[in-house]
Amino acid sequence: MQFGVFTVSDITTDPTTGRTPSEGERIKAVLTIAKKAEEVGLDVFALGEHHNPPFFSSSPTTTLAYVAAQTSTLQLSTATTLITTNDPVKIAEDYAMLQHLAGGRVDLMMGRGNTGPVYPWFGKDIRDGIPLAVENYQLLRRLWREDVVNWEGQYRTPLQGFTSTPRPLDGVPPFVWHGSIRSPQIAEQAAYYGDGFFHNHIFWPKEHTQRMVEFYRRRFEHYGHGAADQAIVGLGGQVFMRKNSQDAVREFRPYFDNAPVYGHGPSLEDFSRETPLTVGSPQQVIERTLGFRDYVGDYQRQLFLIDHAGLPLKTVLEQLDVLGEEVVPVLRREFAALKPAHVPDAPTHASLVAAAGGTKDSTVHAAADSVTGQAGRTVEEVQA
């Protein structure tokens, strides 16, 4: 099972000090958090995508490429990549490039985005959210799997004789998750392709996560990708820990009360009861997290949100220490002991390459390039 952190890249005033970090400061903080995640033994770092303040992460592949260069084992992912308003051609190019740079440590999570004005800003209509996600993703898959694509759809300019470059590393496209809080159609999409399904699992009651995951598993089996309990499930989660749970509650409360998404609403206690939020001791986090398995089954990826709502970097790094030293080692051991052998791990580039029968160079050489007019040569010709 993979454990990691995900960030939405919000720049939020620390309610306890009234101080707001600059963009530059927050960007550096997130890079530090990513590197620290690897240092403390976590597996995954996932970054959100937004196109408006108070968020900085409009360009996730730039950030993730930097993180890739500064780390060696960390799996890099997104939370989420906007499949609705981004051009699927650009997603295909950017993430294929990132995968080459990262040496196969990249996967992506598709999402529709929940900021209304982003659709018109990018020339789209929010009412087309689901059809955009369906059409764009189907095109993205083809761009990664077919060297030359002829395509026509409703939402972008047709393509004739288009080759997306670079071709996927080792001829294998990155693994894709689909994230959705409430739309069964997106769980259906994940099931149809045999892709992963990720539930945010932060903002809504667990019963809702449970029903979405059950639906995805049932449809995964329906489409013949394996048994329902072999579907690839990821969950979010939100934790804040101190040695003594009272200290955790006292310290986190002002951040909770003023948080951008749910602040100024229910009490920390009510929200902790109604949603998976866990504020307390490391042991409480371990117990609550192990309990997720009771309602979603054996799952493959657990990401924690630990750096939002204005929490200072120092505190976030302390949270990562606790996760790495006290929480994740126990979760890793306990989840592994409970997982039946027929339940797979989350696919990685290595496992997908192995399943494809090994690496292959998928470079598409131009018949004649426009600069020199020379025909490209294959690897064999060069070596001969």
Next chain:
Amino acid sequence: MTTRTLAVVSAGLSTPSSTRLLADRLAEATVAALRARGEDATVEVVELRGHARDLADHLTTGFANESLRASIDTVTGADAVIAVTPVFSASYSGLFKTFFDVLDKDALVGRPVLLGATAGTPRHSLAVEYAMRPLFAYLRAVPTPTGVFAAGEDWAGGGTDAALAGRIERAAGELADLVTARPVATGPVDPFADPVTSFEDLLRGS
């Protein structure tokens, strides 16, 4: 004998509340009217005052907590809704509106509804028509032609009270007619049932 469910939504704030008083009169009259048409009915009352904080929380979190969820299910699963609000600043109260704001926009489509309002003076008597009726038109519910407004003086007894009783009876009869013309409510559609539209059809853009 067919048994129907009537959900009564009362946005009254005081105890006793004239809004609740009107809601109860409308519910009793509707039960009687249904009996006269050969159908039984159970009444479930949702007092919105008890959900004031739950509704505010819903506005910030986007989901209904357990207690509010139960009341929403009661209302959206009923055969008919009797919705009664006090008139505040020339319209339904904010609490009343918030409850209908957090319902799924299709939750009451085609549902028979009886509208009621109360106020201190009869000058607000058209609030049912100009404020409440458009809200339920948006929700595509089916309000009875008669809405019932009660001002403070309507509770005084005598002639005016008799007139109020007459309006209650007429509205209840209209609601009972709408209810008996419909099949028994089967509850909300399960969003997690196997999709009617196959994914291949979605891919083809149909």
